[in-house]
Amino acid sequence: MNDLTRLFAPRGVAVVGASADPAKMGSVMMRSLSSFDGPVVGVNERLSSPADGLYPSVAAALEAGQGPIDLAVLCIPAPLCPGALERAAAVGVSAALVCAGGFAEVDDTGAGFQAELAAVAARHGVRLLGPNTSGFLAPHRQIHATFVPGAGTVPAGGVGVVAASGGVNHALAFLLASAGYGVSIAVGLGNAVDVSTADVLDHLADDPDTTAIALHIEAVADGPRLLASVRRAAGVKPVVALVVGRADVGDFARSHTGALATAWRTTRALLAQAGAVLVDDERQLVSAVGQLSQSRLAPSAEPGVVLVTAQAGPGLLVMDDLRSAGVAMPALTQATQERLGDLLPPMTYQANPVDTGRPGDTFDEVLAAAADDPGADLVAVYALSEPDAVDLAVTLRALTGPGRTFALATGGVETETQPQRDKLIADGIAVHDGPTGLAVGVRALVTDARARHRAAAPATPDVPAVGAAFHVAGRTSWDEDDAKQLLDAIGVTTPRRRAFDSMESAGRALDELAGPVAVKILDAAVLHKTDIGGVHLGVRNRADLDAALTALAGIGATRVLVEEMAPAGVDLIVGARRDPVFGPVVLLGLGGTIAEALADVAIAGVPLSAADGSALVDQLAGAAVLRGWRGGPAVDVDELTAVLAALGQLLVDHAHLDEIEINPLRITRHGLVALDAVITTRSTDGQPHH
Amino acid sequence: MNDLTRLFAPRGVAVVGASADPAKMGSVMMRSLSSFDGPVVGVNERLSSPADGLYPSVAAALEAGQGPIDLAVLCIPAPLCPGALERAAAVGVSAALVCAGGFAEVDDTGAGFQAELAAVAARHGVRLLGPNTSGFLAPHRQIHATFVPGAGTVPAGGVGVVAASGGVNHALAFLLASAGYGVSIAVGLGNAVDVSTADVLDHLADDPDTTAIALHIEAVADGPRLLASVRRAAGVKPVVALVVGRADVGDFARSHTGALATAWRTTRALLAQAGAVLVDDERQLVSAVGQLSQSRLAPSAEPGVVLVTAQAGPGLLVMDDLRSAGVAMPALTQATQERLGDLLPPMTYQANPVDTGRPGDTFDEVLAAAADDPGADLVAVYALSEPDAVDLAVTLRALTGPGRTFALATGGVETETQPQRDKLIADGIAVHDGPTGLAVGVRALVTDARARHRAAAPATPDVPAVGAAFHVAGRTSWDEDDAKQLLDAIGVTTPRRRAFDSMESAGRALDELAGPVAVKILDAAVLHKTDIGGVHLGVRNRADLDAALTALAGIGATRVLVEEMAPAGVDLIVGARRDPVFGPVVLLGLGGTIAEALADVAIAGVPLSAADGSALVDQLAGAAVLRGWRGGPAVDVDELTAVLAALGQLLVDHAHLDEIEINPLRITRHGLVALDAVITTRSTDGQPHH
The missing domain is CATH 3.30.470.20 (ATP-grasp fold, B domain)
Known part of the structure; x- marks a missing residue:
């Protein structure tokens, strides 16, 4: 059993801070959790005995037979949290959600409460989500441990969400629901004093309800651990990541979770290397993870995409996006084009994209021909909704099968397109609301297939070990010649060169090296040689060499490096x-x-x-x-x-x-x-x- | 009266190609036009006398008292269109929509039909939309001249759409409707044989129902005319433009409308210079034009944006986008921050962004304080929908007024957020469904305000006229010295130099110029001097000069240019x-x-x-x-x-x-x-x- 199971799949829940006042956060949380079919008990530690259906402690609730309780949801102010957690843990609670703010994101006093809370959790082995988060959703189990209204309406589905922020977690869950997708588990980490992004990734990787993971990152505490979790998760299901911090937002970010924003560029690069699909904003995140929750291509260095469009203009928008992103859209084979020629009026474009004009009776055969082309790993389809001409849901359901992957975008009246979309998504076909969503979805499929192809490649080129003869360990000061000797030792080519310990000895450099040569000051303390006139290039004869040496002596050089000039490049x-x-x-x-x-x-x-x-x-x-x-x-x-x-x-x-x-x-x-x-x-x- | 009025606001319409068969395009068009409260008559020229409510000609319909008819919608094959238009125009029809394909986008025969059609329209002064388009919508007049099903449900609103493609026109209209906006007139141009993008822009600029214009461009026929129309339109209402062709999509684009795709980069740059707000995809187009249809900032070189967010995480996404795009988010004044300090709990960030935490009773006062800060030209608001905490529609309606502009994004259950959104949009406040939509809307407002500030700046720096003494007109061959003389004449600094007509005379260059000098072959026929060894730099003395001249003579130079070397830079x-x-x-x-x-x-x-x-x-x-x-x-x-x-x-x-x-x-x-x-x-x- 994964050790977050008691958090996301508890047998029973206690809300500490429940209140008779319906406006209090604890009351909102009780209502939100009312859909859960296990025990949900309200605890108010200011009571001395049970009243209004509330218990004065978790222990009292258990004594009253209201158990088992695995998860304590703390809806009380920060200073009260460590004690309450201690008492809950003492009677067997093994997971906790702390919603309150007022911890490390605020000031030193808050940081003190946070440290106390962490210590209690660690001492009792309690897995703690938060503090400073609006909670989590696990709709497959009807658990809505959140005080955001309406969160209970987010349907169960395949997308797991791990967000740095509770607000983003909910925003994503609502956007996924609007786009026709559901969530498996959606988590906002808040200050992440115990449960981390990596922990949730590990849980979602093993969660059978989760088919793709949406990752929102503001800060990274343990980089290698995160990358290991992403690598493992991406091996079994797609991971799509949105990283905050392109601009300098550090000051505000710190006020939010108390952590430094991570380096945006590095984080993105390393997540992509670990197998995640990177996106630029939450719209792309929804399109990409929605798409990948429905289908995944086989690993491939260059998946081929065939675009079939019922309207040329929107198709052109999709194609423009895909081509700009370097997605391969191979021309269909002669055989496929002949087949399409039989199916379509002569005026349409049929090489890829395939422009069908208004979909007619042959639309399903056109799609089948495109999908069965040897170059097609994926067929992307755009069609305005024209239910009298073709029922896209029926058509695509009939066509989907081994070796055929479809992604679809449609446009039309929402009352028509939404039921169609819901049917298609239920059948495992992603549906987007326009050309850009489709292009983002296709790019996500392609990026994921390429990443898995890369991951399957041989791990590391042979890296030559540094010979024992070359002394690395003790050296704390490296001049250019030392550094180049190290490069030589690991197989990196350096120019032929000689280091001279005096100006006099350097005078014979041209006897030993072929001109023209570069003459440089050799001094580990000088980092920017050129700036101080420490480099003379193109020295061809003894006179020039002497002039260079004199000049270097003039700036204090006592040792020099002379090396052959490299060819241009x-x-x-x-x-x-x-x-x-x-x-x-x-x-x-x-x-x-x-x-x-x-x-x-x-x-x-x-x-x-x-x-x-x-x-x-x-x-x-x-x-x-x-x-x-x-x-x-x-x-x-x-x-x-x-x-x-x-x-x-x-x-x-x-x-x-x-x-x-x-x-x-x-x-x-x-x-x-x-x-x-x-x-x-x-x-x-x-x-x-x- | 603008001369597209008969097209977009006809007194009566005839559908040529109407049919008793309900599946025919003409029948679909008749049904689509049935909402129009003027006369809509069906014409089928294969009839010899009226039957099934259809007339054998427009003339016959007029004779039967079915008039006046300004607009003929031709739903007949390409070869029949010129004749039908001729007959309609002869009885007073002054506008036409031709839906059929099969014209210049297909082959030479089609191009012939297109030329005939254009000639008929020109001869009769008929304004012709199309051919090869699915039509247009003018919901304020209940005119849905389109065969795309459901188009009649797109509500009347402020966004005018001019799309190169009928498919994109409809896709945009549906997306705008889904986002809560309506359209004034939405037009797909198709092959644009007569009515052009510029024509529709001119019409929309004068149309009182249109508050902002969405422009989709695949190809540009008359660049200066388009720019003039954009400039004029942008002077009175915002124009947002999406240009196709970032990647090479020319082959497919040609098959679509028969026109070459325009140069993407140049088109975008010149549209922006003319005052349009450029976007990258249709999602951004909807967010930007939706925003700008609701409000416009005063012209400003650097509009200040204050962000108020109820959830820090989504606020951070907005801020990251705005900062990356160079949008100014000035720190609030001390006075504003003190006011916010009175209104908000101490733990929140209040400098800009303003992080309110869960909105409470003071949310309206917080927004007012932010809006009234001297640095605030715009307040951007993000809040998850929490109707029990704050009614955003009521709050913002009460706050909106002179000098205060708000843009809003919210998230939540659609059944809750949509009615709120519709109320807000009705009150003139744009609402987005997430951080990215809000950021795109804010950037559009800022870009528009900056463009108008630029447009108000003095037109052109004084451009020196070329002196009469310098002979430009007759010269067809320019060597480097000629070109530099022209630069001198228009005030561009060039190095001190001498041109020599022989190698011998060039020997005295160092007497006339201060070394080091550059010595170059002077020959208008040589475009890449460096590649053939035609340039010698850093020549300091007579010996080097002679060597350079000898080398230049060796590559056939008969004239040379010697000039002083410029300083580094x-x-x-x-x-x-x-x-x-x-x-x-x-x-x-x-x-x-x-x-x-x-x-x-x-x-x-x-x-x-x-x-x-x-x-x-x-x-x-x-x-x-x-x-x-x-x-x-x-x-x-x-x-x-x-x-x-x-x-x-x-x-x-x-x-x-x-x-x-x-x-x-x-x-x-x-x-x-x-x-x-x-x-x-x-x-x-x-x-x-x-």
Whole structure:
């Protein structure tokens, strides 16, 4: 038994803070829970004996035979919560929901109550949801542990909701209901003092009523744990995630749950890598998770979508969205097009999209022909509701079967479209209310199929271990030559070079290296060599070399690095750093001012699979520059992945390494070359230093 | 009387192609028009005399006293349409709707029918909607000239719809109805052989029932005419535009209406410049136009939005969207915050957003305090529906008044939220179903207010006329020196330079210019000088100069340009070109490979106002690079605008100039310097040549 079962499927519930006053939160909660067919007892600890159907304690209710009670719902002010929980736990309550605010989101006093509450829960092994949440819904069990009115009308269905916020949880539940979907369990976490997003994900992954999971994230406490739960859940059912914090909303977010907003970009990247489908807003969340709660494509690197539309204009909107997002819409085979030619009037477009004109008697055969085309993993259908011409519910029900997946959008009078939609959804076919919903649903199916294809790929490229001869562990100060030796040791190409411990000895550099060479100050304390005039490029002869050395001596250089110049190419910035929430991550970006200004950086967690590395490149807005732009050199993605994987592994293997950045890593016609590298270590007190 | 009045407000209608068979399109159209309270007569030209209530001709119907008839709705196959229209026009019909397909979107034969139809309409002055469209709705007059079932249920309201496609027109009308809004007139243009988007815009701009206009564009025939109509309409009511064609959908689009898809980026940019609010999909279109049909902010460069939310989580989603879009959410004044402090429990956030917690008795006073804050042009409100706590419809109705604008989103059980929403919309307050709809509505209000502020700004910076001394008109071949002389003539700074007609004379360049200099081949036939080794930079002394000249002679140079090197800075690409649809446009982008790969280019039409120039810079993803990135030089936006305006004016003034590009235009600490320029002219046959 999953240990959240007593929370979401209790045998009995006590509402602590129930009141004879119908306007009090406890009274609202009692009414909301009245649909539950197990015992629901009202407790008011200010009573000295039972009155108005309320008990003075959970213990008294149990003594009166009102049991068993697994879940205590606390509708009392924050200062009273720890004591009440203690007393409930003492008589066997094993799960609790705390709705009140006034905890860590407010001030230090509140944080004190929150710590007390957490301690009580931990001591008794009580699973505690909240505090500071409007509760949860479990409509399959008729449990509406919430004080939001109307929540009891949200139908039972396949979508599990895990929201950081109680308000968002309810907003999503209502929107899912309006869109024709129901929820399995819908949870608002609030301050998440015990039950976390990951805990609920684990529960929903195992919950047979849940067919897809909607995830709303404001802050992440334990990154690796969250990713592990997403990875596990996504392996068995789709996970769609909405992450807050694109803009700087930290100040308000903190006031809300007391936690720092997590890094939006990193969180999204790592959730996607773990298998979640990322969306940009709650509308997309509803369309995507609704779609995925009904069907899932087989894992595929490139699922093919065929669009069949009864109206060209809306079809064009769908196609424009899908094409812009890089969804494959393969041309139908000659055989399919011939079949369609027999079924449709000659004037319509039949290659993909298939434009049927007003649906007629052959609409079902058209859909079947499209679905059975060898390139079709999914048929997306748009049709205005024309019940006299075709009953979409009857048609699609008859067509659905193994190897055929349909997604549908329709438009029309709600009184007509809603009953049709409900029938279709009951038959496992998602229905959207317009072109954009359909496109979002299709993209979600495709993204999910691609993620599962990636997940099935071989895990990690072989990452060379750092040879024992190379001393990493003790080193806290890395100059460029040290860093490049480490790169050499993990298989990253660096230029041929010589480090010289004096200016005099450096004078013979050109005897040992082929010109032109770069001459640089070698000093671990200098992070930005170029800014202080510490780099001389294109040095070809002894006179130039002497001039460069003199100049470097002038800025205080005592050691210099001389290295052969790399051929021209495209400069990347790659690195590995420790994210405070998620641990080691790798980063990939283009070099140069503009790329920096655009913050065009792709992020992934480690270990990094070959497929992850390829996905990283795809994520860059400027990816085309890496692929042989205007006759320039193209990156070997496997080689790049190996570099990134090796950098990430270094941080996994060596806890004192804080960050390593290669800037630039140049794409040349002979492969990747690391032209400069900086390594930062952490001192024993955990602070980074250089 | 606007000349589309007979089309959208006819005194009587004839349906040509009406039939005794209820399944025929003509029969569907008759039923759809039955709500109209003027005469609606059925005509079937295959009859020889009246039968089954149908007439053999419009003339026969008129003779039978069934008049007046202004509008003929043709529900007959394409080949029959020209003749039928001719006969109807002959007896006084002045407007027509042609629903059939089979015209230019299909093949040459269809194009022939279309040309015939157009000729008949032109000859008789008949305003013709279509062909190839499902028609239009004018619910204020109970006219549903459409064969889409259920269209008659779309309520009368303030949103005018102009859609390229009949299907999109209906999809939008149904979505607007579902969202609680009604339509004034909703039109699908189809092949637009006569009545165009601009015509309908002109009509809607003058239509007293229309409070906002939704525009769906697939192709633009007459760019300047469209922009003029948008500009005029946006001056009196908001225009929201959705443009198809982000991806390459041209092949399918052509099959749909027979027209080439217009350039998506250019169309969007010029519509925005003309005052339209651009959206990305039909969901946003509904949210934005619904919002703007209810209220419009005063023109402002930076409208201030105050967000009041009863649930922190959904409020955070709204705030994240608005902040990411650059919407100003100013902190409330100390006085307002003190007032809120009296009204709200101490634990809530009150600076902006205002987090009220569950709405209570003071909710109306909180909203009033927020609305009356000096920084508030708009109050956006999110609250889950809690009718026992607060009646949002009653509260907001009481608060709305001069200087106070509210936008609202709520969530809850539809049976509760829909009646509330309908009451609020009837009172002029837009209501959205979630955080994203609210954010889209708010952004639309802000974008509209900013566009009107821009439109009110002085029109065009002073554009220097090209001096008479400089001979533009006759010149068809421009080398770099010619082009730079033209730039000098219009006030664009170029480097000090000398053109030399022989290698020998060029040897004295360093006597006349301060080194270092650039030495370039001067040949109008060479477009990419760098690629052929035609540019030598950093030439400092006579020996280097001679080497450069020898090398240039080696690639066939007979003339050279020597110019002083510009100081370091940020390189832009600016230009003016002739768009085939819209005429002269100016372009602004960052120089370099990455900017090119990212296609980060901003576009505007001419004349260009100072505000337009500033907006152009803002549109660049890499705008930060122009604003003094990492201590680099910042652009003088007025100077940049003057350059762009002057380039655009050149194309307006000189029809034989096809394109002029300055690449790079360098931002230096001393202003903008044009380092290279290329001018392309058009030969007399209209083909560009160099």
